[in-house]
Amino acid sequence: MIPITIAYLFPLYIMVSMSFKTGGEIAASTVAPPQSLYLGNYETAWVSADLGRAMLNSLLVTAVSITIAVLIGAMAAYAIVRGNRRTSTVKLMAFLLGMMIPGQLGMVPLYMLMRDAGLLQTHASLIIYYVGSLMPMTVFLYTGFLKTQSPTFEEAAKIDGAGWWKAFFHVVFPLLRPVTGTVIIINTINTWNDFLTPLLYLAGTPNRTLPVAVFSFQGEFASEWGLIFAGMMIAALPVLVVYFFLQKHVIQGFAGGLKG
Amino acid sequence: MSTALATRGPAASPLAPSGASRPKGRHSRRRLVPQWFLVPALVLYTIVVVYPSIAGGLYAFTDWRGGNEVTFTGLENFRKLLADQAAVASLRNTLLIAVSLTVVQSGLGLLLALALNSAIRARNVLRTLFFAPMMMPPVIVGLLWQYIYTPDGPLDTALEALGLGTVVQSWLGSSSVALWSVIASVIWHHVGMSMVIFLAGLQGIPDELYEAASIDGASPLRKFFSITWPLLGQAITIATALTMTSSLKLFDQVFIMTGGGPGVSTQTLSLIMYREAFVYGEYGYGSAIALVLTMIVAFIVFVQMSITRRGEVEA
Numbered sequence: 001m002i003p004i005t006i007a008y009l010f011p012l013y014i015m016v017s018m019s020f021k022t023g024g025e026i027a028a029s030t031v032a033p034p035q036s037l038y039l040g041n042y043e044t045a046w047v048s049a050d051l052g053r054a055m056l057n058s059l060l061v062t063a064v065s066i067t068i069a070v071l072i073g074a075m076a077a078y079a080i081v082r083g084n085r086r087t088s089t090v091k092l093m094a095f096l097l098g099m100m101i102p103g104q105l106g107m108v109p110l111y112m113l114m115r116d117a118g119l120l121q122t123h124a125s126l127i128i129y130y131v132g133s134l135m136p137m138t139v140f141l142y143t144g145f146l147k148t149q150s151p152t153f154e155e156a157a158k159i160d161g162a163g164w165w166k167a168f169f170h171v172v173f174p175l176l177r178p179v180t181g182t183v184i185i186i187n188t189i190n191t192w193n194d195f196l197t198p199l200l201y202l203a204g205t206p207n208r209t210l211p212v213a214v215f216s217f218q219g220e221f222a223s224e225w226g227l228i229f230a231g232m233m234i235a236a237l238p239v240l241v242v243y244f245f246l247q248k249h250v251i252q253g254f255a256g257g258l259k260g
Numbered sequence: 261m262s263t264a265l266a267t268r269g270p271a272a273s274p275l276a277p278s279g280a281s282r283p284k285g286r287h288s289r290r291r292l293v294p295q296w297f298l299v300p301a302l303v304l305y306t307i308v309v310v311y312p313s314i315a316g317g318l319y320a321f322t323d324w325r326g327g328n329e330v331t332f333t334g335l336e337n338f339r340k341l342l343a344d345q346a347a348v349a350s351l352r353n354t355l356l357i358a359v360s361l362t363v364v365q366s367g368l369g370l371l372l373a374l375a376l377n378s379a380i381r382a383r384n385v386l387r388t389l390f391f392a393p394m395m396m397p398p399v400i401v402g403l404l405w406q407y408i409y410t411p412d413g414p415l416d417t418a419l420e421a422l423g424l425g426t427v428v429q430s431w432l433g434s435s436s437v438a439l440w441s442v443i444a445s446v447i448w449h450h451v452g453m454s455m456v457i458f459l460a461g462l463q464g465i466p467d468e469l470y471e472a473a474s475i476d477g478a479s480p481l482r483k484f485f486s487i488t489w490p491l492l493g494q495a496i497t498i499a500t501a502l503t504m505t506s507s508l509k510l511f512d513q514v515f516i517m518t519g520g521g522p523g524v525s526t527q528t529l530s531l532i533m534y535r536e537a538f539v540y541g542e543y544g545y546g547s548a549i550a551l552v553l554t555m556i557v558a559f560i561v562f563v564q565m566s567i568t569r570r571g572e573v574e575a
Contacts, residue, residue: 004372005386008389008390008448009389011404012392012393014404014414015404029417030414030417031414031418072300072304075297075301076300076301076302078297079296079297079298082292082293083292083295091298100558100561101554102550102553102554103509104509104530104533104549104554105316105317105550105553105554106308106309106312106315106316107312107316107534107550108316108543108547109311109315110308110312128304132304132305132306132309133309135301135309136309155291168297189394189395192397193395193398195397195398195399195511195512196511196512196515200538210397211397211400214399215399218403225407235397235399235400236395239396240392240395243392244388247388250391250395251391251456254391254394254453255459256460
């Protein structure tokens with residue numbers, strides 16, 4: 001187990017150590033640890049690649065997309081599970097079909113749709129894309145959970161005279177909290193780390209997200225690996241930090257969520 | 261529909277409250293959630309997934325190049341694909357990546373899960389560690405490994421330090437090695453996912469079974485093949501199907517590390533689809549490549565579902 005662990009850690013060590021090395025140190029050895037915690041790479045990467053702006057873009061797009069996806073996904077699951085029983089399977093299957101279709105099939109028509117709507121190069125295009133493409137997984141997770149819950153509380157709320165919207169917001173949505181955690185975790189990681197769609201929609205604009213910014217940064221500073229690694233660290237760290245704090249929930253979310 | 265419910269409702273469920281406050285006895289048995297709750301999700305899903313996928317499937321049979329003229333060309337794109345050496349190579353590479361990634365990554369994931377599941381003190385730390393790369397953007401993993409593979413870079417230096425200087429080669433520059441180098445980096449990125457699924461499966465196996473087997477004097481190997489393996493069936497199906505469908509769509513890492521080269525040695529269907537459609541503007545042909553990819557993925561999902569269903573009947 002020990003040799004495997006060391007081999008597994010080696011790339012992570014390279015990533016961290018490279019980001020703190022000066023150009024001279026990298027030229028001397030690609031694996032030796034840095035002499036001191038040189039922060040110049042981070043300063044240059046942050047400023048010249050405008051990674052601060054890219055990080056705000058990523059945060060904004062991810063937060064808005066996930067919030068909308070959680071809300072309308074939970075609503076849809078509520079309508080499917082507590083709606084007409086005879087049609088509920090058909091409705092669920094219609095959403096699940098989306099999980100099997102590779103994004104590549106709709107890539108060209110969706111790109112044209114965004115272009116014709118004048119949405120390319122805006123955050124709105126990316127948010128619409130994420131919310132729509134997150135629906136299958138979100139609806140799948142919410143329906144799976146809601147099916148196991150007894151409708152007693154919701155019915156009690158309805159008898160008390162609450163409207164549907166109120167019953168959903170005050171009774172159903174809070175009941176869904178355990179699975180909402182899983183939905184947020186899985187969707188956030190997929191959205192934050194996504195590359196191809198933001199590359200197509202936002203490349204070359206100040207609206208680009210972190211993975212796209214680091215990619216173009218690498219093209220610009222082709223051989224200045226210290227800088228590139230600092231940029232990579234900036235893009236990977238936010239999710240990694242959250243992961244190390246919530247690791248148990250994240251791992252359970254992935255293992256349990258995908259098992260259904 | 262509502263009349264049918266109204267006629268048989270009251271008789272079938274005498275316990276349902278039938279007050280005058282409810283409109284016209286519509287929800288006699290159960291108050292159904294109004295279907296406008298479904299509308300926002302359905303609208304966005306249709307705009308982003310349903311309509312584009314159908315349109316893409318139709319473009320696959322045309323020669324569309326982005327202008328106003330679209331001609332239906334039947335199977336012409338697919339004939340072109342079979343005659344296109346880069347496309348055939350990418351089809352072969354895509355299948356090779358999917359099969360080898362699935363076999364090696366699931367095998368390694370299972371070994372890691374077994375090692376961590378037996379009471380190792382550092383279990384939680386190691387589990388967290390092996391899953392950590394899953395949190396990293398594929399672009400970053402691609403850039404990281406591109407650097408690790410550079411000539412005289414970290415991998416070569418480490419191998420020489422271990423006395424393995426003879427295996428050093430042009431990891432991404434040689435057309436016979438590059439594909440395997442890319443596959444190795446993807447395994448590093450994703451093996452934690454397989455491991456976590458297997459760990460969840462292992463933890464679902466009751467300890468009593470192993471205790472009973474121990475009393476009967478079963479060897480560890482016998483326990484594995486008679487208890488662990490059959491009861492892990494569900495986890496194996498999930499882990500392999502997940503790995504296979506995601507590796508069929510592999511794009512980011514290859515795009516970053518090799519761009520499909522050298523030559524066509526690491527070209528994949530996702531990569532040539534992107535290039536044909538978004539670099540050359542061959543929207544019809546690009547969509548045809550995407551349709552082929554979709555068919556392969558659909559086939560895998562179909563096989564997985566029939567295996568899962570059979571497993572459920574047996575269980």
